[in-house]
Amino acid sequence: MADAEIIPIGTRGQPGRGTGKRPSAAARGLAPKSATPRKAAPAKKPATPTPDGAPVEERPVVDDTPVIEIPSLLDTPADVPPTTSSTAPAARTEERGSSPLAGIPAGDWLSAFQHASKELFGDQWEPQLARFLAFLRRRLTGDYTVDEYGFDAEVTERFFMAALRPVAQKWFRIEVRGIDNIPAEGGALVVSNHSGTVPVDGLMTMVSIHDHTGRFLRPLGADLVFRLPLVGSVARKGGATLACSEDAERMLRGGELVGVWPEGFKGIGKPFSERYKLQRFGRGGFVAAALRTGVPIVPLSVVGAEEIYPLVGNIPSLARLLGVPYIPITPLFPLLGPLGLVPLPSKWLLEFGEPIRTDEYDAGAADDPMLVFNVTDQVRETIQQTLYSLLMQRESVFR
Amino acid sequence: MGAGRTVLVTGVSRDLGRTLARALATDPGIDRVIGVDVIPPRGDLGDVTFVRADIRNPVIAKVIAKEDVDTVVHMSVIATPGSAGARGTMKELNVIGTMQLLAACQKAEGLRTLVVKSSTTAYGASSRDPAMFTEDMEPRRPARTGYAKDVVEVEQYVRGFARRRPDVRVTLLRCANVIGPRVASPLASYFRLPVIPTVLGFDPRLQFLHETDLYRVLRHAVREDRGGTFNVAGDGLLMLSQALRRAGRPNVPVPGFAFGSLGSALKSVRRADLSPELVAFLTYGRGVDTTRMRSELGFEPQYTTSSAFAEFAASLPPGARRTERVLGSLAERLPAVDDDRPAQLTLAGGTDG
Numbered sequence: 120m121a122d123a124e125i126i127p128i129g130t131r132g133q134p135g136r137g138t139g140k141r142p143s144a145a146a147r148g149l150a151p152k153s154a155t156p157r158k159a160a161p162a163k164k165p166a167t168p169t170p171d172g173a174p175v176e177e178r179p180v181v182d183d184t185p186v187i188e189i190p191s192l193l194d195t196p197a198d199v200p201p202t203t204s205s206t207a208p209a210a211r212t213e214e215r216g217s218s219p220l221a222g223i224p225a226g227d228w229l230s231a232f233q234h235a236s237k238e239l240f241g242d243q244w245e246p247q248l249a250r251f252l253a254f255l256r257r258r259l260t261g262d263y264t265v266d267e268y269g270f271d272a273e274v275t276e277r278f279f280m281a282a283l284r285p286v287a288q289k290w291f292r293i294e295v296r297g298i299d300n301i302p303a304e305g306g307a308l309v310v311s312n313h314s315g316t317v318p319v320d321g322l323m324t325m326v327s328i329h330d331h332t333g334r335f336l337r338p339l340g341a342d343l344v345f346r347l348p349l350v351g352s353v354a355r356k357g358g359a360t361l362a363c364s365e366d367a368e369r370m371l372r373g374g375e376l377v378g379v380w381p382e383g384f385k386g387i388g389k390p391f392s393e394r395y396k397l398q399r400f401g402r403g404g405f406v407a408a409a410l411r412t413g414v415p416i417v418p419l420s421v422v423g424a425e426e427i428y429p430l431v432g433n434i435p436s437l438a439r440l441l442g443v444p445y446i447p448i449t450p451l452f453p454l455l456g457p458l459g460l461v462p463l464p465s466k467w468l469l470e471f472g473e474p475i476r477t478d479e480y481d482a483g484a485a486d487d488p489m490l491v492f493n494v495t496d497q498v499r500e501t502i503q504q505t506l507y508s509l510l511m512q513r514e515s516v517f518r
Numbered sequence: 519m520g521a522g523r524t525v526l527v528t529g530v531s532r533d534l535g536r537t538l539a540r541a542l543a544t545d546p547g548i549d550r551v552i553g554v555d556v557i558p559p560r561g562d563l564g565d566v567t568f569v570r571a572d573i574r575n576p577v578i579a580k581v582i583a584k585e586d587v588d589t590v591v592h593m594s595v596i597a598t599p600g601s602a603g604a605r606g607t608m609k610e611l612n613v614i615g616t617m618q619l620l621a622a623c624q625k626a627e628g629l630r631t632l633v634v635k636s637s638t639t640a641y642g643a644s645s646r647d648p649a650m651f652t653e654d655m656e657p658r659r660p661a662r663t664g665y666a667k668d669v670v671e672v673e674q675y676v677r678g679f680a681r682r683r684p685d686v687r688v689t690l691l692r693c694a695n696v697i698g699p700r701v702a703s704p705l706a707s708y709f710r711l712p713v714i715p716t717v718l719g720f721d722p723r724l725q726f727l728h729e730t731d732l733y734r735v736l737r738h739a740v741r742e743d744r745g746g747t748f749n750v751a752g753d754g755l756l757m758l759s760q761a762l763r764r765a766g767r768p769n770v771p772v773p774g775f776a777f778g779s780l781g782s783a784l785k786s787v788r789r790a791d792l793s794p795e796l797v798a799f800l801t802y803g804r805g806v807d808t809t810r811m812r813s814e815l816g817f818e819p820q821y822t823t824s825s826a827f828a829e830f831a832a833s834l835p836p837g838a839r840r841t842e843r844v845l846g847s848l849a850e851r852l853p854a855v856d857d858d859r860p861a862q863l864t865l866a867g868g869t870d871g
Binding site: 245246248249252253255256258259260261262263264265266267268269271342345346347348349350351352355356360361363365366369 | 645646647648649650652655717718719720721723754755756757759760761762763764766773774802803805841842845846848849852853854
């Protein structure tokens with residue numbers, strides 16, 4: 120017993136505890152009683168992953184196969200030295216050194232990398248990849264600018280828009296009409312109906328406007344958006360800011376294209392039975408902001424968003440508990456679990472109406488509540504009428 | 519003494535007040551600079567006359583009258599209770615000190631100018647904030663505790679003083695978070711942590727003012743005599759995530775509900791002081807509009823927010839930046855390409871009006 124070579128399990132050949140001279144009592148207890156240790160004898164090397172992620176398989180001692188598997192992703196060149204084992208495995212661990220990848224020449228790495236790049240980026244892969252790397256480095260080192268609202272144009276264009284575009288084009292098959300009504304430059308206020316339980320319509324409007332005009336729509340969001348973790352920071356990066364008169368006027372003066380959904384939660388949270396019936400348009404604050412800054416108001420009617428999550432029920436008590444306006448129940452949502460979160464693929468129509476000019480009113484117009492209400496009603500009526508006519512033109516919900 | 523002016527600076531025991539007092543003493547338009555504080559300054563005061571007096575005590579009125587002071591620069595509103603002792607002492611220094619000082623100023627016939635260094639903390643930080651605060655906006659959620667409340671109260675007293683002494687030009691400077699290699703503030707010590715906790719899911723907008731610009735704006739206010747309230751901040755904004763990437767600092771997101779208790783743990787080991795107003799700031803961020811600083815005060819900061827932070831970050835131990843090095847070595851093997859950034863909109867800042 121005394122002269123048996125006992126190397127405790129899981130200690131990399133080093134007795135784990137104590138002086139380092141003798142294995143601990145626990146380790147001695149675990150070791151096999153026989154004088155000839157079986158397979159457990161070689162010190163277990165920690166499983167080092169090969170480049171393709173799979174851990175090195177443990178081989179029986181007698182096996183003759185190479186310990187390192189060259190990943191199948193690379194074309195195995197002939198000059199890789201065959202690492203057949205003829206000595207004891209413990210000794211080979213020493214020879215190999217710390218890196219399991221030491222056996223692969225750098226040239227192979229490079230050629231594999233080139234293959235992969237060609238697959239990914241095509242023949243012009245070098246400049247393409249260089250550009251992509253430059254982008255990655257900029258993101259990693261923070262070498263980009265955000266504007267005063269926290270809008271990150273680069274990540275919005277390259278990431279958010281790219282992710283939303285297939286949804287807009289393939290899933291909802293959005294058809295845009297009257298895009299010329301959006302001015303090519305200068306401030307303008309896009310006013311839209313709001314529907315769909317989750318504000319997907321806002322995202323789709325953003326991506327449609329960006330794809331057709333190249334301008335970024337800067338949405339104004341409720342303060343709930345900025346109170347929620349993750350949602351708030353993504354919204355700011357995407358160009359949103361708080362729906363308050365200060366921010367609206369500041370953005371419009373700065374020449375931005377601003378989007379508002381004056382129905383707010385009353386609009387997106389209305390039951391399916393009330394679809395395409397416009398709710399009250401807030402207090403007309405958006406009209407006052409447009410009047411003060413003299414920018415045109417572009418009414419936008421969105422058809423199709425009502426059907427993505429038909430809201431058939433609500434849990435008001437839970438909503439109050441969580442501090443949110445409503446907890447939606449759709450025919451699919453709590454029933455199918457996460458699958459119920461997939462929006463129904465309704466066909467969408469976006470129609471931008473004639474801009475309503477506000478620069479003809481005199482300076483004090485924004486402080487005249489009657490005028491503000493009238494303009495608000497005018498915008499609301501325009502959107503409602505357009506909604507009705509679009510619904511007439513639509514063949515069915517899904518086509 | 520004639521045409522020369524006599525300036526009294528409070529809070530000279532701290533580096534900020536001391537450096538300002540020394541800088542003012544070298545100004546040719548200023549005859550004498552008197553530094554006041556409870557404890558003697560740590561460093562060299564140069565030509566500044568130091569008077570050991572407590573601004574919480576009516577003795578300060580005698581100093582102002584005897585020395586025939588015509589300009590008072592109030593610098594001793596402190597953000598950290600650490601240097602003064604407990605929170606109670608800090609509040610007493612800030613609020614009662616300001617009250618006494620202003621009471622003394624009201625009695626001083628010869629007084630012409632009062633400059634008070636305040637902070638943008640007065641605007642608070644919440645989810646209901648507008649993107650950029652202008653000088654006439656109120657905080658959306660009034661502060662109930664701590665430094666933020668002190669700042670609001672100090673500003674109230676200053677406004678009250680301005681009403682009672684309309685002949686004195688009162689300049690209230692709301693400075694953004696001051697940063698620089700030598701600055702010791704709650705935010706600076708936060709950035710000096712080895713691993714920086716952030717609030718999970720929030721990415722606040724930050725605005726910085728370089729310490730040099732702080733001295734410059736205070737001197738400018740003393741020299742130029744433009745009364746009013748002004749936001750003072752460097753151009754542009756940085757997101758917290760962006761700032762951490764630029765500094766190459768490791769960070770760990772912590773859920774919002776645990777952030778406060780983490781703050782008190784850090785405070786107990788004296789590494790950082792994450793007070794409630796700093797936690798709110800690190801959650802929602804804040805931006806202030808600096809249009810009036812340019813148009814009315816006529817001050818132009820030398821440092822932008824990002825260059826001020828870059829100088830501060832250079833004083834931190836460098837981070838590992840492993841991924842960046844790998845990417846860099848990879849990019850060197852590839853042909854150089856022109857920068858294809860998207861056409862950036864206007865540079866962020868308060869220049870549009």
